[in-house]
Amino acid sequence: MAGYTTVFGSLDNYEKGRVIIVDDDPKAYVFSNIFEVASMSKPYEKVAVGKNLEYVLETIRCEGTSEWRVTPHDEFALVMDGTVVVELLDPSGQLVDPDANGSIGLDGEPAGTRMGRITASRGHQALLPAGKCYRFHCDAVGVILLQTIEGPDTIYRWAEICQTEA
Amino acid sequence: MTLTSDTAPANPNDAGYGTFTIGGFTFSRDEYFATITWPTGTHQLAIDVFLRALQRDVAWGFFYGIVNFDSVFGTVNHYGNVDMFAGRFNDAYRRAEVDYSENFTHDDLMACFQSMLKDWTNDGYDPFAAPQETGQPFGKNNGSNDAAVTRRRVVADRMVSVPGDEQVRTDDMGFPVNRGFADVPQDEPIVEVEPGYEGDVAAYNLFKYISRSDVTWNPSVVSACKESLYCPTSEEFILPVIHGNDRVEWFVQLSDEIQWDVEDRDTGAKRARVICKAGDVAAMPADIRHQGYSPKRSMLLVWENASNRIPEMIARGEISPRAVDF
Ligand SMILES: [Fe+2]
Numbered sequence: 001m002a003g004y005t006t007v008f009g010s011l012d013n014y015e016k017g018r019v020i021i022v023d024d025d026p027k028a029y030v031f032s033n034i035f036e037v038a039s040m041s042k043p044y045e046k047v048a049v050g051k052n053l054e055y056v057l058e059t060i061r062c063e064g065t066s067e068w069r070v071t072p073h074d075e076f077a078l079v080m081d082g083t084v085v086v087e088l089l090d091p092s093g094q095l096v097d098p099d100a101n102g103s104i105g106l107d108g109e110p111a112g113t114r115m116g117r118i119t120a121s122r123g124h125q126a127l128l129p130a131g132k133c134y135r136f137h138c139d140a141v142g143v144i145l146l147q148t149i150e151g152p153d154t155i156y157r158w159a160e161i162c163q164t165e166a
Numbered sequence: 167m168t169l170t171s172d173t174a175p176a177n178p179n180d181a182g183y184g185t186f187t188i189g190g191f192t193f194s195r196d197e198y199f200a201t202i203t204w205p206t207g208t209h210q211l212a213i214d215v216f217l218r219a220l221q222r223d224v225a226w227g228f229f230y231g232i233v234n235f236d237s238v239f240g241t242v243n244h245y246g247n248v249d250m251f252a253g254r255f256n257d258a259y260r261r262a263e264v265d266y267s268e269n270f271t272h273d274d275l276m277a278c279f280q281s282m283l284k285d286w287t288n289d290g291y292d293p294f295a296a297p298q299e300t301g302q303p304f305g306k307n308n309g310s311n312d313a314a315v316t317r318r319r320v321v322a323d324r325m326v327s328v329p330g331d332e333q334v335r336t337d338d339m340g341f342p343v344n345r346g347f348a349d350v351p352q353d354e355p356i357v358e359v360e361p362g363y364e365g366d367v368a369a370y371n372l373f374k375y376i377s378r379s380d381v382t383w384n385p386s387v388v389s390a391c392k393e394s395l396y397c398p399t400s401e402e403f404i405l406p407v408i409h410g411n412d413r414v415e416w417f418v419q420l421s422d423e424i425q426w427d428v429e430d431r432d433t434g435a436k437r438a439r440v441i442c443k444a445g446d447v448a449a450m451p452a453d454i455r456h457q458g459y460s461p462k463r464s465m466l467l468v469w470e471n472a473s474n475r476i477p478e479m480i481a482r483g484e485i486s487p488r489a490v491d492f
Contacts, residue, residue, distance in 0.1 A: 004346050004462060007422050008373075009445030017423070017441035019448070024428070024437040030449040030490050031440070034418070049447045050416045051490050052471035055394035057418070057447070074324060076389045076396065078372060080445065088367055116367035119356040123373025123420075125389065126355065127325050129366040145418065147391050147469075158492035 009035050010081045021166040032161040034059050034080055038143040047155045056150045062142035068135045070095040071103035075128040075148040079120045082142025086126050088115040089133040102151015182307025184285045188278040189268045195286050197305050204252050204266045209238050214303045218406030221293035224279050232410025237434055248275050257433040283315050294381035296402035320386035327370035334370050335378035346463025347377035376400050376465045385468040397468040401460035410455035413476040414489040419446045422464035431455045449489035452480050
């Protein structure tokens with residue numbers, strides 16, 4: 001008996017589905033594709049592909065090395081394509097209000113203690129811990145789906161990324 | 167409230183099954199069907215359809231919003247108490263004014279459903295499994311499968327694999343790779359931790375984790391950003407319930423393909439068919455109900471906002487039933 005072939009998407013090879021309308025507005029489904037969004041993004045732009053009140057899912061195109069960021073709450077990076085190195089750093093002082101939402105970018109490398117490093121490939125999910133700093137690196141091009149909260153650098157371009165016509 | 171049966175029914179019917187009564191509802195099963203009666207009507211579902219739906223309603227604690235077993239019968243979760251209804255979300259029943267609904271405490275209805283699930287599930291049948299991976303639910307009472315119907319639901323506090331939290335699935339734990347995911351890479355991320363940071367430096371292979379799920383259509387929490395929950399699940403065949411939303415819910419199709427049948431939440435009128443392929447992201451508005459079809463075992467990331475403020479905010483019109491207005 002032949003086995004099964006599991007189909008994952010990638011920047012180089014994805015097929016986007018669609019909304020087929022019977023009696024509705026396609027915009028109600030906010031339908032996009034992570035790989036298509038990443039293919040249209042600049043490196044390390046944080047483009048929302050999902051939003052539920054203050055919570056967002058961001059698609060991040062990883063290419064080269066990102067800036068250092070600090071997050072006030074846990075975030076989670078799911079690698080959808082490529083291999084991404086996540087560097088973690090414990091800052092020597094408090095760099096973000098723990099009640100704030102979303103990560104913020106930092107100028108240069110913050111002072112502090114290196115916590116460790118995660119090398120993650122497709123399907124791997126990494127914790128970006130609350131109060132700590134991180135940066136991403138990808139030798140080629142990778143894609144991350146980030147579970148986080150709307151922050152100052154969240155980018156919304158729904159009309160460009162979503163299906164708007166039946 | 168009366169609860170007239172237990173795990174070993176006192177008065178089994180000809181097929182050997184107990185009959186369960188709670189409030190105005192009575193449930194009985196024969197070799198092929200579950201029969202539900204209430205003061206103004208009666209309804210039947212094929213027993214496989216009924217048990218698969220009942221299993222999800224029990225395992226999910228009545229879930230978010232409405233769990234329709236079919237176009238007639240189901241439950242509405244009010245988080246602490248639950249409505250059980252017949253015809254409430256069916257246009258014809260509503261217009262004829264023959265729909266019926268009754269409120270129960272969460273614990274009372276859960277106890278009734280758990281007893282029924284235990285009594286009506288036979289040896290060799292697993293309502294959580296894909297139809298090809300389990301035996302038949304039909305026929306006379308033939309033992310039980312308590313291990314299958316009382317599985318523990320995974321709920322990570324922070325993230326799977328973090329020390330002290332839910333752990334990854336392995337062969338040794340009884341979670342082999344599913345036949346539908348035999349080709350899914352089983353590698354793990356490289357995690358290099360400096361001393362003292364073991365609790366904060368963590369990563370695991372989510373796709374491997376899902377490939378080892380032994381159930382279908384059973385979202386479980388793998389990571390939590392405050393009330394934002396990642397609830398991945400492995401899907402095969404048909405979602406056993408028609409889920410009616412009381413809030414926006416999102417789907418990220420991680421592998422393969424699921425087609426969603428989307429209907430108006432209150433009337434059941436068809437609204438759309440949403441075809442999700444790997445990498446697609448789609449919102450389910452808060453005023454619809456949906457049922458998924460997965461021809462091959464696939465990986466779905468269900469993304470929920472668990473805030474208990476949302477149903478009221480929507481009911482009061484403070485937030486849109488749509489995820490995003492653009
Ligand atoms: Fe749902």
